[in-house]
Amino acid sequence: MRIRSSFFSSIFLLSSSSSPSSFFSSRFSSSLSAMFPGANGDLKSRVTVVGSGNWGSVAAKLIASNALKLPSFHDEVRMWVFEEVLPNGEKLTDVINTTNENVKYLPGIKLGRNVVADPDLENAVKEANMLVFVTPHQFMGGICKMLKGKVTGEVEAISLVKGMEVKKEGPCMISSLISKELGINCCVLMGANIANEIAVEKFSEATVGYRESREIADTWVQLFSTPYFMVTPVHDVEGVELCGTLKNVVAIAAGFVDGLEMGNNTKAAIMRIGLREMRALSKLLFPSVKDSTFFESCGVADVITTCLGGRNRRVAEAFAQSGGKRSFDELEAEMLQGQKLQGVSTAREVYEVLNHCGWMEMFPLFSTVHQICTGRLKPEAIVHYRDHKA
Numbered sequence: 001m002r003i004r005s006s007f008f009s010s011i012f013l014l015s016s017s018s019s020p021s022s023f024f025s026s027r028f029s030s031s032l033s034a035m036f037p038g039a040n041g042d043l044k045s046r047v048t049v050v051g052s053g054n055w056g057s058v059a060a061k062l063i064a065s066n067a068l069k070l071p072s073f074h075d076e077v078r079m080w081v082f083e084e085v086l087p088n089g090e091k092l093t094d095v096i097n098t099t100n101e102n103v104k105y106l107p108g109i110k111l112g113r114n115v116v117a118d119p120d121l122e123n124a125v126k127e128a129n130m131l132v133f134v135t136p137h138q139f140m141g142g143i144c145k146m147l148k149g150k151v152t153g154e155v156e157a158i159s160l161v162k163g164m165e166v167k168k169e170g171p172c173m174i175s176s177l178i179s180k181e182l183g184i185n186c187c188v189l190m191g192a193n194i195a196n197e198i199a200v201e202k203f204s205e206a207t208v209g210y211r212e213s214r215e216i217a218d219t220w221v222q223l224f225s226t227p228y229f230m231v232t233p234v235h236d237v238e239g240v241e242l243c244g245t246l247k248n249v250v251a252i253a254a255g256f257v258d259g260l261e262m263g264n265n266t267k268a269a270i271m272r273i274g275l276r277e278m279r280a281l282s283k284l285l286f287p288s289v290k291d292s293t294f295f296e297s298c299g300v301a302d303v304i305t306t307c308l309g310g311r312n313r314r315v316a317e318a319f320a321q322s323g324g325k326r327s328f329d330e331l332e333a334e335m336l337q338g339q340k341l342q343g344v345s346t347a348r349e350v351y352e353v354l355n356h357c358g359w360m361e362m363f364p365l366f367s368t369v370h371q372i373c374t375g376r377l378k379p380e381a382i383v384h385y386r387d388h389k390a
C-alpha cells in the first residue's frame, strides 16, 4: 500500500495543477486548523452531510474517518436522511443509527460510529458550519427552499451534486443555487468516483473546484482526503461542476452504444466527441472555464469511469436493448432500487439551453441523446449525425 501511495503521489506531482507543497501541508498536517470556526466561538468545525444515497453515504464515511483523526473537527458527523420506511416496516434512519449501515443505498459498509442519521433537515444543519450537499440534483431546489433562512453564521458549503437547474434566466449550477438561496459560499467536489468502489477503499482521485478562497478549498481537501481518495483543488468552480454535470449525458450515449453492441471504437468516439462538447458548452456558458480542468479527475477521468461502469450507462444500455420501447423511468425503478439517474434529466436541461441560445447545431451529441431519451429518435441515431462544429 505504501508503494501504491507513493506511486500515485508522484503521478499527482506530475499532473496536478495545484502546488504540491500546499497539497501536502493540507493533507498530511493533522494539526492544521479548519479556517472557519463554528458558531458560538466554537473552535472546532461541525460537518453535516445533506443526503444519504449511494454517494452521500460514502461521502459521510470518508468525512467521518477524517473527523475522528483531525483535531479541528468535532467527531460527530450528521447525515440528513430523506426518511423512508423499509419493507420490514422499520424507518431507514433508525436502521442506520442501530446498524451503522445504510442498508438501502450502501448495504454491507459500516459508515463509522460517529455518523448520526437525522431525518429532520433543519435540525441536521442547525449546528453545522460545514455543509456537504449530495443528493440527486432534482431535489436540490426543494432542499434549498426548506433551508432558506435556516442557515446562519459563518457557514461554508460544498456540493457533490452532479447536475444543474434551468431557470427562465438560463442554466443555474447547483453550487450557485446553494449560494443564492442560502447566502453562503459553495465549493464543489467532482471526479471519477463510482461510489461503490470508494466504499471498499479502492484508490481514486477527485477535484475540488473553488471560487475565491484557497484556504477554504484546502480545508475541504483535508476533510475528504484519505490514502485511497486523493483530492486536488482547482480554481475553476464552474469548469469542475460542468464536467461533473455534462459527463452524465455522455454516459447515456455510451450506454446506447453498448446496448447496440457497437464496440469499443464507437464508444471511444462517443467519449471523445462528448468531451469536446462538454468543453465547448462549458466555455460558452462560462468563458472563464479553463482547458486544464478537463484533464483533472472531474474531466476526462470521470467521462471514462462513468462510460465504463456508471448507472447512467447501465440503464441506457437496457433502454437501447429494448429498442427504446421501455421508458427510462421504468428501467430506473427496476434496476436501481431507489437510486436516481441524472443523465436523462440533464440531457433535457442541456437541450433547453441549446434551444434557447440557438446552439443546437453545435452540439449534435447532446441534442441527439435527449431526442433518443424522449423517443423522437431511435437509439441507432447516436452515430447518425454529421461532424459537428463544437
Ligand SMILES: NC(=O)C1=CN([C@@H]2O[C@H](COP(=O)(O)OP(=O)(O)OC[C@H]3O[C@@H](n4cnc5c(N)ncnc54)[C@H](O)[C@@H]3O)[C@@H](O)[C@H]2O)C=CC1
Residues within 6 Å of the ligand: 051, 052, 053, 054, 055, 056, 057, 081, 082, 083, 105, 134, 135, 136, 137, 139, 160, 161, 162, 163, 193, 194, 195, 196, 338, 339, 340, 341, 342
Ligand atoms: N453514486 C455514485 O457513484 C455517484 C453519485 N454522484 C452524484 O451524487 C449525487 C447524489 O447521488 P447518490 O448519493 O448516488 O444518490 P442515489 O441516487 O443513490 O439516491 C437517491 C437519494 O435520493 C433520496 N431521495 C428520494 N426522494 C427524495 C426527495 N423527494 N427529496 C430528497 N431526497 C430524496 C433518497 O433517499 C436517496 O438518498 C448525484 O448528483 C450523483 O450524480 C457523484 C459521484 C458518484
Ligand SMILES: O=C(CO)COP(=O)(O)O
Residues within 6 Å of the ligand: 162, 191, 192, 193, 194, 195, 251, 302, 305, 306, 309, 310, 311, 312, 313, 341, 342
Ligand atoms: O458520477 C459518477 C461517477 O463519477 C457516477 O455515475 P452514475 O450516476 O452514472 O453511476
